[in-house]
Amino acid sequence: MAVQYPSDGSNFAFFTTRASILHYSNQPGCNSLRVSSPADPCFFKPTNNNVTILPKSYIADIEDYTVMIEHSIRGHATSIAIRNGVMDGELVSFNGTTIRKITNATRMASNPYAAGDIFTVQEILTAAGANLDAPSTAPGANKAAGETFRSSGIVIVIIIEYKNVAFKKDTLSYRYLPQVIDGNEYKVVENIYNTTDGSFTFIDRHGIRLVFQQHGTIGEFQFIALLTSLIASLALLVILYYY
Template identity: 30%
Template sequence: MGALHYFFLLYILAYLVGYQIVWAHRYVLSAVPKGSLRVSLQAPSQRTPSGLLPYCDTYNGNATSLKRYPCTYYDQNFVLLPSNIGDNSMFITTRITESNQDLMPNCSIEEYNCSYVTLSNHTTYIPDIEDFTVLLDHFMFTVQPDYQALGRQLSGKIVGSDGKEIPLSPGEVVGVKDEYDILKVSTILKAAGVKSLDEPAYNDTDSKRYQGLVLVLLVNYTNMHTFSLSKLEYFFSAIVIDGAFFKFEQTIYSKSIEERVVWNRHGIRLVIIPTGNYGAFDFQTVLVTFVSGLGLVSVSTAVVEVIALWVIPQKKRFRKEKITETSLKPD
């Protein structure tokens, strides 16, 4: 029974040191980081001729099943739909359907039955969206424990859905000290498992380029990957929300309120969320971990005692050795 008791003690020690301390980091006070960032979009310096792009109507390559539309080389100022400051998101337009509308003839906007009539529709793609670059200037902080850090002071990387690091192409930057992170849209799509914007949208015959999609880019801050809590790093990961599309209708009035153009924008809704796990050494947390270990020692002692006194064939002998009967005789 002594061997069983020592086995339990060794198991508890391995559990405390191997799992609680080494694996689960139960010697630190941890928190999920919060943060914010500044994002901007930049068009590539060199654009691809529309004749080489299979989604443009002037494509001169082999026939494909893609729906083709005219391609218009808008820059980042047209492509990026401004988001609210602090929204941690951006909308990158991939397709615009332009509708020219006039008020009904002999009609006034002050009349209840007056409405706009669509005169014409024109759909266009914005080419080379995959080569547009996203600049991210981010920071993190925690309240308890108290800590804060700038992203450009940390090392980082971007990983795919399999957890493996994605190699960067020329012009991309991630985790370089004193430099902002710069990622191509194609790299973010790859991290989310999207092979091409021309693949079918979720349960739809139209492409992701036509319908749009919602991407969540996670900025994972952590210092829990090594025993050096002073080494804070981050990595980008991305997920695509299946079945979620995004569109925005932008109304442009020209000379008067009687005439207007409605831009029905579809594209990539990119939502950036800071997350992760930051921890700092905390004596109270260590104390709680070891006190719970002492509780396990008491439980193991009680289990061994029950086995020795009530289960094994030699239980009577163990009871005799454990329990000593005494009698008190008067002098």
């Protein structure tokens, strides 16, 4: 069972912390894919006989897994288009302190072939101020049993903020700003249809959902725009003087 599900995604990533797997055999003489009505006796129901392949289990050392983040930015009114692999950045914690500075040298030190920024899951959790073993704040969590975020799941929004580097033409930098969405849990059920015998396998996953949002203000110096602004300012001064 892969820890990341789905294996790739845009603007989000999900890592399993808890999972269980059930196998549902097709009823004799039935093909559930040909069923057209819930009244059909072959209609698939979760109450059908099932076999537990994997009871509720936790992924060991999920905090040590690594995540590579690639992103890029393009100016709306400018010709700037650049990817994070050629920019400097930093991972900033929820309280505003810098956890790690990111440069080409640091990327190459961890992996000479890295196309993006590599973090451990623990680094992201620490930056967001999250602890998987803390009691879950989700309304649906079993608080009487002390259910944790590792069991219920957790959602972390990571804002990627871009800005120009002062006095450096066409040079941008960025910051990762992770934050826990309080009260949220996250689960997803992976449904696998087995073509060999028409059975179903359900993987119930709870875990860490990372949601990425990009924003910032970038620009480039244009002499014509500066000249136009100066002329307009002088004209306004003249008008005000004569008024």
